[in-house]
Amino acid sequence: MKQESATRRIVVAAIALSAAAAALVGLALLAGASPIDALRALAEGSVGSRAALGETLARATALVLTAIAASVAFRAGVLNIGLEGQFLAGAVAAAAVGPLLSGAPFAARACLLAASTLAGALWVLPAAYLEARRGVPEVLSTILLNLIAAAAVSGLVRGALQDPKGDYPQSRALPDAVRLAPLVSGSRATAAIVAALALALLVTLVLEATPLGLKLRVTGLAPTAARAIGLPGARLRLLAFSASGALAGLAGGLEVLAVTGRLYDPFSAGAGYTGIAAALLGGSHPLAAAASATLFAALGAGSSAMQRDTGVPGALATIVPGVLVLAVLAARARLTQKGA
Amino acid sequence: MSGFFAVALLLAAPLLLAAAGELLLERAGSIQIGLEGTMLIGAFTAFAAARSGAGPHAALLAAAGAGLLAGAAFAAFAVAGRADPILVGTAWNLVAAGGTAFSYRLLAGETGSILEVKALPSFVFGLPAAALAAFLVPAVLEVFLARTRPGLALVAAGENPLALEATGGSVVAVRTAASVAAGALGASGGALLVLTVSPTFVEGVTAGRGFLALALVVFARWKPLRLVPGALLVGGATALQYRLQAGGGTGIPYAVFLALPGLLALFALAAARGRGGAPKALGTPAP
16 A cells, blocks of 8 residues: 555545545435435434444444454555455354353453454464465455355354354354443443554554564565565565454454344444455555544444435445545546656 | 256356456456456346346346446446556445445335346256356357457457557557456346346345356466356355255254355365466556
8 A cells, every 4th residue: 555645645535525425415316315314314323412423433343443454454465355254253253252251251351352353363364375375366365255254154153153042043142241331321332442442543553653563564565675675574464464354353253242242144244345445545544444434334323314214225334435435546546647 | 966957057157157257357457356246236237127127138138238337337447547456346346235235225115025026038957048158158258369359459458468559459448348348247147146046136146156256267267168167166066055955954064055155266266376377467557
């Protein structure tokens, strides 16, 4: 990911936001609703009340983490498109370990999150191995690992992990003592969002202000130069790849611990893919990516209210991030061609 | 057992069409990892056309038409616009998944009931003519790439874009044309799902087939005829999954069956030794 000047970044952001606004208005009109009403419902449903804000923050936890995860990989030149699969691996680990845990809630949560983080990092390994030893591009292998993870979730909640009480395709619920309680009553937001934002800050520090971060960035920006100055490129890529998987796995674990309390099918509404979009919008800077992820979470929370109040389908929340990214890519490419 | 083979062929056909289109685009030097999205667009267009009274063949044509437009739109960003095709493809999947879900809700309203459409009529062995025709596409591509002038220009755009430009060709024009054709083929593949396998549309009806088709292209080492065994393998695995799922009690975890096509594709990638046979300029911007 190339670095760009501040002015250029502002121009690109302005173009992208206008495209997103145009998409919002266009889609509302297409659905036969007044764009003003749709926007008002969107705003009220995302930040208009304590419950709405809580919903936005609850949704933001997973997206912030997958967005940081994508940023770490992209900055080191690893095209990890497999965040969705790593997120699911983390959620599966949480659902498998969680109901077994008893005793002090703090220790139980630590175990659960450690298992999720590890599962996410491990889910990267087949792709990393195939890339290093067999030259298989990680773009393709991680996409296939997403499919395999989704199939595994679908099978596990009807098999090994199914809740014996009831016929639903879902796992056993976490004990109430282990689940994270809301920060404020009447809202779904938990301390998980605080942890996610703290991690965004930590990852930024590591990437921007440590020798390790510098090595990772050089590997991503100029692989040949990195090799010439003796950096262990393969090992740095593997490190970034597994750190990225670990963060996505943690996102899956926190989703179970803080939001859903159990695993079901289909579990993810595209948290991995939306996280990639947030990272691209944020230029793979963890803090900017986290901000974009929060924006997408608000869009997701608001779109449910918008669908209920104005009939504009909530799938708008999936379209707009895609449009934003396309606009950013097109604007950047155009500015580069002009030599700006 | 003939029933099993018919189902395997029926399931292989959409993959084959989509993979053939992707192969064409990749041989021209671009790559569309949003093929899943293009297939979804085709599936929804066929569904929408059939719901508004078009016959199944007309619905297939409508989907192919939508695919042409989708291919042109992708090329506007990733070929003429010179944005990174991998990133465009990722965003493309979001827009297509959201866009088809959005449109489906507008079309179907709040009803939870399944809206059926008329499937393509059977030609032989319960297979419609369009599904059988899919198996001819790789042979046509093989001849096109090796024996025709436009085919050679397409290969040049993927192997040595500068040489093509030096001889007066336009890499942007060639790759755009390939993208348009790939869009039509991918969307037709998606349409076949709706018009044969299950005659209705649900969100995410393509169920990862676009991603499997991407892997097939690598497995075939970018040679059109080699797509056929790969597609039959994945089609067969999916047919097996349906059969065993219905039979039940095999002692093998259900999750393994669901994951079988993806696992097979992953092993196939490993066996194909990655980039061997890839066009030299694959994924690089046009000069």
